[in-house]
Amino acid sequence: MASGNALALLIDDSLRLWGVDGRATADGAGVRIAAAGATLAVRAADPAARPVRWLLDDGAGRPDACPSVVVLLRLLRDRLGGDRRAARALRVGAAG
Numbered sequence: 001m002a003s004g005n006a007l008a009l010l011i012d013d014s015l016r017l018w019g020v021d022g023r024a025t026a027d028g029a030g031v032r033i034a035a036a037g038a039t040l041a042v043r044a045a046d047p048a049a050r051p052v053r054w055l056l057d058d059g060a061g062r063p064d065a066c067p068s069v070v071v072l073l074r075l076l077r078d079r080l081g082g083d084r085r086a087a088r089a090l091r092v093g094a095a096g
Contacts, residue, residue, distance in 0.1 A: 007031050007042065007069075014073055018082025030054075036080040042072065 004026035011024035015035055022035020030043035038058065045052040045065065054072050057063035058079065066072040077084070 004031055010069070011042075011073075011076065014076070015080070015082070018077050018080070020077075020080045020082050022080065033076065033080075038080065040076070040079065042066075 008024040008026040008031045011031060011033060015022045015024065015033075020035050022033060024031050024033045024035075030041060033040040033042070041057045041059070042054050043057070045055050049065070051067045052065040053068065054066040055063035056066055056072060056075050056079075064075055066075060076082070
């Protein structure tokens with residue numbers, strides 16, 4: 001599982017890619033995201049809850065279970081109103 005700092009950096013990069021003004025910071029409990037007028041928290045799920053790896057909490061009720069980083073990023077993008085077209089424009093591949 002990604003460390004809090006690595007996950008915060010990934011989320012920060014994703015916010016920029018989606019065109020969302022915000023910031024992700026690692027704290028003792030996980031990662032706190034302040035963006036688009038919202039504050040969200042990501043924390044590691046209890047190992048007994050596998051395959052759930054992370055919980056995404058907006059403080060308004062029951063946290064969303066995220067079995068993968070892909071699901072976590074998709075939920076964040078949807079919650080924060082990120083641009084889906086920008087995400088499709090990114091291509092990752094071998095150089096050469």
